[in-house]
Amino acid sequence: MTSLKNTRYRQFFPSLNGNNQQIAYLDSAASTQVPEQVLSEIEQYYRQGHANVHRASHSFARNATNAFELARKTIAEFIGAKAQNIIFTSGTTQAVNLLADGLAHLVAEGDHIWLSEMEHHSNLVPWQQLAKRNNAELKVIPVLENGDIDLGYFRQHISNKCKIVAVTHVSNSIGAMQPIPELSRIAHQVGAKIVVDGAQAVAHLDIDVNRLGCDYYLFSGHKLYGPTGIGVLYGAEQALEQIQPSVFGGEMISKVSFEQSTWNTLPYRLEAGTPNIIGAIGLASAVQFLNQFPLKERLSVERSLLNYALQKLEQHPQVELVGKPMMRVGIIAFNLRNVHPQDAATLFDQYNVALRCGHHCAMPLSNTLSPQGSIRLSLGIYSEQSDIDQALDAINKVMELFDD
Amino acid sequence: MINTPQIELDLEAITLRFADCGAWEERYRQLLLLAKQLKPMDVSLKIEEKQVEGCESEVWLHLHDNKLYVDSNARIIKGLLVIVLACLNKPTKEAKALFNHTLQELGLAHHLSESRNNGISAIWREISSLD
Numbered sequence: 001m002t003s004l005k006n007t008r009y010r011q012f013f014p015s016l017n018g019n020n021q022q023i024a025y026l027d028s029a030a031s032t033q034v035p036e037q038v039l040s041e042i043e044q045y046y047r048q049g050h051a052n053v054h055r056a057s058h059s060f061a062r063n064a065t066n067a068f069e070l071a072r073k074t075i076a077e078f079i080g081a082k083a084q085n086i087i088f089t090s091g092t093t094q095a096v097n098l099l100a101d102g103l104a105h106l107v108a109e110g111d112h113i114w115l116s117e118m119e120h121h122s123n124l125v126p127w128q129q130l131a132k133r134n135n136a137e138l139k140v141i142p143v144l145e146n147g148d149i150d151l152g153y154f155r156q157h158i159s160n161k162c163k164i165v166a167v168t169h170v171s172n173s174i175g176a177m178q179p180i181p182e183l184s185r186i187a188h189q190v191g192a193k194i195v196v197d198g199a200q201a202v203a204h205l206d207i208d209v210n211r212l213g214c215d216y217y218l219f220s221g222h223k224l225y226g227p228t229g230i231g232v233l234y235g236a237e238q239a240l241e242q243i244q245p246s247v248f249g250g251e252m253i254s255k256v257s258f259e260q261s262t263w264n265t266l267p268y269r270l271e272a273g274t275p276n277i278i279g280a281i282g283l284a285s286a287v288q289f290l291n292q293f294p295l296k297e298r299l300s301v302e303r304s305l306l307n308y309a310l311q312k313l314e315q316h317p318q319v320e321l322v323g324k325p326m327m328r329v330g331i332i333a334f335n336l337r338n339v340h341p342q343d344a345a346t347l348f349d350q351y352n353v354a355l356r357c358g359h360h361c362a363m364p365l366s367n368t369l370s371p372q373g374s375i376r377l378s379l380g381i382y383s384e385q386s387d388i389d390q391a392l393d394a395i396n397k398v399m400e401l402f403d404d
Numbered sequence: 405m406i407n408t409p410q411i412e413l414d415l416e417a418i419t420l421r422f423a424d425c426g427a428w429e430e431r432y433r434q435l436l437l438l439a440k441q442l443k444p445m446d447v448s449l450k451i452e453e454k455q456v457e458g459c460e461s462e463v464w465l466h467l468h469d470n471k472l473y474v475d476s477n478a479r480i481i482k483g484l485l486v487i488v489l490a491c492l493n494k495p496t497k498e499a500k501a502l503f504n505h506t507l508q509e510l511g512l513a514h515h516l517s518e519s520r521n522n523g524i525s526a527i528w529r530e531i532s533s534l535d
Contacts, residue, residue, distance in 0.1 A: 340478035342461040346516070347480075350428060358460055372477065373460070401433055402479070 009298075010382040012036055012289070024353045024387035028380030029172055029200055029331050032225045034286070041285035042227070042278055052274055054251065068277050071284030072267075078287045079198075079217065080208035081234050087270045088280050091231035092199040093122040095218035096166070098233060098270065099195055100126035102243035103164060106193065109135040112162040114154070114192075116178070117143040118171040118365040123197040127166055141167075143368060147174045147323025155186060162192045169201035169212075173360035173376060174323030174369070175331030177201070184213035193239060199223055203380070204302060204330040206295055215239035221279060225381070226286035230279025233270075240266055247272040290381070302379055306330065309377060309388045316392070318399050322374040333360075333374040336395060339402050341373045347401065348375075351394035406534070407471045408489040410443040415490045415506065422510045431511050432480070439482035442489075445475035456530050459523025467534050474527075484516060484524060488531070496532050503528075 010016055012035040016025060025033065045067065051060035053068045073083040089095040107113065113127050117140050131138045139162070141154045149167075158165075165187040170177050180196055187194040195216040201207065202219040209217050216239060221230035235243065245252055245263060249272035255262045263269040290298070306328065313319045313334055322333040336344050345357035356376045359366040366373060377391060418438065425431045449466045456463040461478030463485075474489065476482045487506055491499040507513040516524065 340461050342478045343480045345460075347432065350432075372462075397429070401429060401436060 024390040029378030071280040074284040087233040089231040091220040095233040101246035111136045116141040166195040168197040170329045176325030177327035221283035226283035435483035458526030
């Protein structure tokens with residue numbers, strides 16, 4: 001095995017250098033570290049003069065508006081979209097809520113909303129609540145034993161009662177990648193809209209929304225090396241028009257009287273109030289940071305590292321993998337034999353290995369695959385073989401402690 | 405005062421077990437061994453209604469005839485539960501202070517204090533509500 005040493009990317013992340021070099025950060029699925037470039041871009045924006053966007057005509061305001069709209073364009077191009085198809089949100093969760101409210105008019109009594117069993121609570125609860133409000137039915141695509149969804153079941157049971165299909169691109173708890181182009185075709189055959197939660201995919205795959213064929217694609221900035229509090233809702237042209245505004249206020253209107261209001265054009269009518277300007281600029285900067293590296297190489301380095309970790313964990317006699325999906329992206333879930341995941345996480349922390357334990361905000365899937373929860377290892381662009389080795393070393397030490 | 409029939413060790417005996425511990429691993433080893441000192445809780449009591457909310461692991465708590473029974477499927481928590489029980493020969497408020505003091509003394513406070521998301525504060529909340 002050749003060494004997968006990869007200091008090339010890590011050097012750009014101040015939080016992983018300096019005093020924190022002993023920490024193996026393997027929790028990027030929860031949130032990613034932020035590169036120097038993004039930090040300085042944020043600082044520079046505030047230092048050069050900040051103002052509200054789309055309002056005044058003074059130079060601070062013009063600069064802010066230009067930077068904000070340029071950010072929209074940069075982020076749009078990153079996923080193969082146009083600027084006017086990008087709505088800024090506070091994150092994936094808000095994007096799902098915006099859709100569950102804004103598409104409520106499409107769902108009548110007795111209609112179906114389909115999800116997969118592996119959805120994060122944020123792509124489950126808003127739809128569940130919509131179904132309750134509209135007397136519609138929530139339908140679930142079950143997960144097979146290996147953690148992939150049962151596509152056959154979905155094909156067989158979906159009907160034209162289905163109005164919305166909401167699925168994750170990559171499962172946040174086991175890393176399973178869903179066949180989105182195929183799911184989009186199935187959804188469109190019955191005239192349904194398809195919503196794709198891209199939170200765990202966007203930093204790890206080459207995303208082209210046109211190739212995916214989905215109506216909506218959502219992701220968060222803080223899992224893409226950007227700041228927290230900024231997220232994106234992409235909508236295809238027709239699909240975006242169908243979202244009725246559910247958050248009202250300044251910026252999203254064109255005319256207001258005490259009797260009535262008319263709405264602004266897209267994307268603004270879905271962005272009420274002052275947007276997260278600095279969040280958008282920070283996220284665009286993170287995208288530019290990624291764009292400077294050849295995409296294929298960046299993704300293949302990460303894939304090699306994931307395979308290395310997978311191979312080592314699979315071979316470990318005391319490790320039990322949770323879910324063995326056909327296509328895996330960025331994440332491995334596992335348990336240590338006879339060790340509760342919470343005990344493991346407490347000890348991993350002692351060994352400076354940052355991992356996540358628990359149900360990973362996906363209780364239905366967790367209850368199916370591993371009721372007591374699991375340990376989740378996830379990679380970022382800065383992850384190195386030494387991080388994996390440190391985790392493996394910690395696993396051995398934990399097992400030694402538990403052996404007594 | 406609450407009775408704690410699941411343990412035979414008192415706080416002094418527990419503290420003694422940690423007396424020669426150097427590295428943190430040894431302290432954890434003792435804590436994990438301590439977990440084995442907890443006599444099992446009746447399986448029929450390990451039901452959802454007896455579960456303490458706010459713990460990442462499962463913790464069960466049952467009070468009957470002024471006797472307190474606890475258990476967890478996480479061993480570190482189970483070890484901590486033994487220390488909790490050993491502190492309960494005092495009114496709850498004092499017992500909680502004694503528990504925190506004991507963790508300090510045993511060199512475990514830094515890793516396992518209430519602020520960590522391990523459910524210890526939820527367990528104390530539950531015990532306090534028994535008063």
